[in-house]
Amino acid sequence: MTDRCVGIDLGGTFIKFVATDRQGGASEIFELPTPTDRGPEGLVEQMVRGARTLIDQSTEAGDRVIGVGIGSPGPLDLAAGVVIATPNIGGMTNVPLRDMVSEPLGLPVVLENDANAAAYGEYISGAGKDADDLVVLTLGTGVGGGIVIGGEVLHGAHEIGAELGHIILVPDGAPCGCGQRGCIEQYCSAKFMADRTMARIAAEKPQTALNAIMESKGSIDAKDINDARADGDSFAAEAWDQTARYLALGCVSLTRIFDPDKIVLTGGMAKAGADLIEPVRAHFIDLHWDMTEIKTEVDIATLGSDAGSIGAAGVAWRRFGS
Amino acid sequence: MTDRCVGIDLGGTFIKFVATDRQGGASEIFELPTPTDRGPEGLVEQMVRGARTLIDQSTEAGDRVIGVGIGSPGPLDLAAGVVIATPNIGGMTNVPLRDMVSEPLGLPVVLENDANAAAYGEYISGAGKDADDLVVLTLGTGVGGGIVIGGEVLHGAHEIGAELGHIILVPDGAPCGCGQRGCIEQYCSAKFMADRTMARIAAEKPQTALNAIMESKGSIDAKDINDARADGDSFAAEAWDQTARYLALGCVSLTRIFDPDKIVLTGGMAKAGADLIEPVRAHFIDLHWDMTEIKTEVDIATLGSDAGSIGAAGVAWRRFGS
Numbered sequence: 295m296t297d298r299c300v301g302i303d304l305g306g307t308f309i310k311f312v313a314t315d316r317q318g319g320a321s322e323i324f325e326l327p328t329p330t331d332r333g334p335e336g337l338v339e340q341m342v343r344g345a346r347t348l349i350d351q352s353t354e355a356g357d358r359v360i361g362v363g364i365g366s367p368g369p370l371d372l373a374a375g376v377v378i379a380t381p382n383i384g385g386m387t388n389v390p391l392r393d394m395v396s397e398p399l400g401l402p403v404v405l406e407n408d409a410n411a412a413a414y415g416e417y418i419s420g421a422g423k424d425a426d427d428l429v430v431l432t433l434g435t436g437v438g439g440g441i442v443i444g445g446e447v448l449h450g451a452h453e454i455g456a457e458l459g460h461i462i463l464v465p466d467g468a469p470c471g472c473g474q475r476g477c478i479e480q481y482c483s484a485k486f487m488a489d490r491t492m493a494r495i496a497a498e499k500p501q502t503a504l505n506a507i508m509e510s511k512g513s514i515d516a517k518d519i520n521d522a523r524a525d526g527d528s529f530a531a532e533a534w535d536q537t538a539r540y541l542a543l544g545c546v547s548l549t550r551i552f553d554p555d556k557i558v559l560t561g562g563m564a565k566a567g568a569d570l571i572e573p574v575r576a577h578f579i580d581l582h583w584d585m586t587e588i589k590t591e592v593d594i595a596t597l598g599s600d601a602g603s604i605g606a607a608g609v610a611w612r613r614f615g616s
Numbered sequence: 617m618t619d620r621c622v623g624i625d626l627g628g629t630f631i632k633f634v635a636t637d638r639q640g641g642a643s644e645i646f647e648l649p650t651p652t653d654r655g656p657e658g659l660v661e662q663m664v665r666g667a668r669t670l671i672d673q674s675t676e677a678g679d680r681v682i683g684v685g686i687g688s689p690g691p692l693d694l695a696a697g698v699v700i701a702t703p704n705i706g707g708m709t710n711v712p713l714r715d716m717v718s719e720p721l722g723l724p725v726v727l728e729n730d731a732n733a734a735a736y737g738e739y740i741s742g743a744g745k746d747a748d749d750l751v752v753l754t755l756g757t758g759v760g761g762g763i764v765i766g767g768e769v770l771h772g773a774h775e776i777g778a779e780l781g782h783i784i785l786v787p788d789g790a791p792c793g794c795g796q797r798g799c800i801e802q803y804c805s806a807k808f809m810a811d812r813t814m815a816r817i818a819a820e821k822p823q824t825a826l827n828a829i830m831e832s833k834g835s836i837d838a839k840d841i842n843d844a845r846a847d848g849d850s851f852a853a854e855a856w857d858q859t860a861r862y863l864a865l866g867c868v869s870l871t872r873i874f875d876p877d878k879i880v881l882t883g884g885m886a887k888a889g890a891d892l893i894e895p896v897r898a899h900f901i902d903l904h905w906d907m908t909e910i911k912t913e914v915d916i917a918t919l920g921s922d923a924g925s926i927g928a929a930g931v932a933w934r935r936f937g938s
Contacts, residue, residue: 369908427773441873443770450875451749452911457872460905464787465865473906474868543787546796550779551763551873553772583782584795586691589774 296357299614300345301607302395303408304328304337304366306382310600311344313352313359314607316615318419321348323600333385338394345399361614362403363606365411366391372453375405404613408602410447410456413440415605416558420597425555429548430595431458431541433563437479441552445612459483463544481540484516484563491519491533502529520566535573542577542592549582549590560595567594618679621936622667623929624717625730626650626659626688628704632925633666635674635681638937640741640930643670645922655707660716667721683936684725685928687733688713694775697727726935730924732769732778735762737927738880742919747877751870752917753780753863755885759801763874767934781805785866803862806838806885813841813855824851842888857895864899864914871904871912882917889916 296315303310308325326344329336341364349359369378375392396403406414413422413430422428422442432438439458441448448456459479460472467476468486480486492514495504503522507514522530545557563570571594578592597604618637625632630647648666651658663686671681691700697714718725728736735744735752744750744764754760761780763770770778781801782794789798790808802808814836817826825844829836844852867879885892893916900914919926 425773443765448765448874451747451877452875452908454908454911455873455875457875460872461869462865462872462903465785465862470905474903540787543784547783547869550782550784551777552770553774553777553779555773581784581796583792586774586776589776 296355297360297615298348298352298357299607299610300348300359300362301411301603301605301610302341302345302362302364303411303602303606304341304364304383305408305602306367309340309344310603311348312600312603312607313348314604314611316611318423318604318608320419320600320604320607321351323603328383330384334389334391334394337383337386338391338398341395342398345395349399349401359401361610362395362399362401363411363608363610363613364391364395364403364405365408365602365606365609366405367408370405370407370453372405372407372449375403377405402614404610406447406606406609407440407449407453409438410440410449411603411605411609412560412601413442413558413605414447414608415597415601415603416560416595417442417445417605418608419604420601421558421593421595422556427552427554429458429552429554429557431482431544431557431559431561433483433541433559433561435483435485435562437483438561443552447609458544458548461544461547463540478540478544482537482544484561487519487533487537487563488513488515491530494533500529503527504530516563517566520569524569534569538570538573539577539581541574542581545574545578545590545592546581546583554590556591556593558593558595560598560601564594565598570594618677619682619937620670620674620679621929621932622670622681622684623733623925623927623932624663624667624684624686625733625924625928626663626686626705627730627924628689631662631666632922633670634922634925634929635670636926636929636933638933640745640926642741642922642926642929643673645925650705652706656711656713656716659705659708660713660720663717664720667717671721671723681723683932684717684721684723685733685930685932685935686713686717686725686727687730687924687928687931688727689730692727692729692775694727694729694771697725699727724936726932728769728928728931729762729771729775731760732762732771733925733927733931734882734923735764735880735927736769736930737919737923737925738882738917739764739767739927740930741926742923743880743915743917744878749874749876751780751874751876751879753804753866753879753881754883755805755863755881756883757805757807759799759805760883765874769931780866780870783866783869785862800862800866804859804866809841809855809859809885810835810837813852816855822851825849826852838885838888842891846891856891860892860895861899861903863896864903867896867900867912867914868903868905876912878913878915880915880917882920882923886916887920892916
């Protein structure tokens with residue numbers, strides 16, 4: 295009989311489900327739509343339905359599910375297992391999600407921040423699987439993060455740590471939605487690279503293939519910039535490289551603080567793969583101190599959007615696997 | 617019978633010694649001169665002599681010493697207990713200090729980086745004694761740091777973490793001796809505040825009381841700047857406040873990363889006490905995000921130069937106190 299833990303990744307559109315064994319070996323991942331019109335009860339019902347599917351499969355195979363991990367957007371009260379609020383899922387205010395899922399399943403449940411769960415997923419079976427200490431930067435619309443030190447997720451004293459997108463990268467720099475100025479999120483996210491590039495196009499009228507895209511679509515995104523760069527557009531190349539350099543600056547500071555085995559980039563922008571990681575690595579080498587050799591590797595995530603559910607199951611293993 | 621651990625803080629001029637009990641209660645701290653002309657053997661002899669004094673005192677009192685902690689400048693190989701090099705103490709290259717001290721004493725010894733030991737001292741009986749998670753910034757000639765998370769000192773995967781003075785504060789800023797540009801050390805240390813102020817005096821010829829000090833002494837230091845500030849000198853006040861603001865920028869980023877209970881400032885510049893911490897706190901409040909209330913307190917260390925030996929004993933307790 296093999297023990298398994300179920301991981302649930304709660305997203306704004308889909309809920310993802312997986313079951314993993316002690317070694318991190320994962321079942322096929324499946325998803326169910328996130329119900330948005332039936333409040334917390336509808337959401338819990340869907341989560342329980344998905345989990346039961348995996349529990350039944352395990353039982354049929356003669357295996358046993360010993361616990362469940364949920365990765366949820368937040369802010370959360372982890373100790374109490376409560377979702378305080380979720381920006382992208384309505385009706386989720388002060389919801390005791392952990393206990394609401396635990397009771398019908400009759401299994402212990404642990405709640406984790408979704409970015410931390412994704413980082414933990416990369417740690418146990420992704421790009422960080424050979425790392426003891428790992429830092430993950432999630433480059434999406436915003437920039438999030440997760441930190442794993444010797445197998446432990448860093449939460450901070452008040453569960454508001456690992457907000458790596460809000461490290462101040464440029465003193466008195468661009469205003470951020472968080473109320474600070476110059477946050478990493480303002481220099482390294484896909485959205486801000488696109489916004490900054492569009493602002494430069496409007497102000498400087500450069501010769502660039504991006505002009506035609508602006509005219510036809512009314513806007514450009516990070517992928518347009520990378521595509522134009524790949525086609526030899528020098529304005530686009532400069533915009534792309536500038537973002538890579540800002541990322542590398544952040545990676546150097548994170549290396550000085552954590553000295554991790556790896557820093558892993560994930561999220562939408564990391565889909566650019568080598569196009570992103572190669573210039574980031576080049577700048578990282580250039581900006582890194584010379585007091586020691588470079589011992590931290592900067593890399594691209596391997597699990598993509600599966601990291602959250604696999605990591606949530608891993609968090610359950612860490613808590614409930616004796 | 618009370619168990620005790622001995623803490624030894626190895627400095628360039630003096631070696632400090634203390635014995636602490638399980639609760640962190642400390643004996644009187646004493647120091648012996650650092651022998652600089654007899655190589656590692658002379659140094660070890662002095663460390664053993666000081667430790668024996670405390671061991672004998674404990675024996676006479678019917679108590680028992682169970683282990684020894686040494687805080688040493690580095691770089692170190694902690695796992696092997698080896699001092700790789702010490703910039704300010706000659707002849708200390710690849711010295712197996714841990715075993716050299718352990719053998720004559722017949723006691724287990726643990727080696728720790730001196731900045732980490734000092735941070736741990738503040739954690740167990742100084743400004744951080746009520747904190748679970750603590751970040752310490754040491755503001756001396758350079759800027760060092762120490763991080764304690766849930767009682768564990770953060771070392772990094774290759775024992776080169778917690779180099780908080782080399783977080784990049786200003787992209788493409790002032791060149792640092794480490795080979796990077798814009799390090800915290802270049803904006804927040806006493807030396808650099810003085811150097812920057814002297815450079816401004818030479819370039820801008822401002823009206824300031826510091827001119828007279830420059831003329832009489834040939835240079836100014838951080839204390840001169842603070843004294844002039846206290847006397848109402850507006851140029852000096854601006855220089856002092858600018859450094860406080862840079863420190864606050866660093867504290868905001870450390871708060872976003874670690875969400876610690878406290879960030880504690882120590883080292884020579886922290887002797888300014890309220891004169892330093894008040895403007896740092898004001899800027900910290902001003903620069904902090906508005907996503908959550910401020911939960912991290914910025915404070916001044918309370919143990920001063922005793923933190924290293926007390927922390928070294930604490931590290932021994934952590935390792936050898938069952």
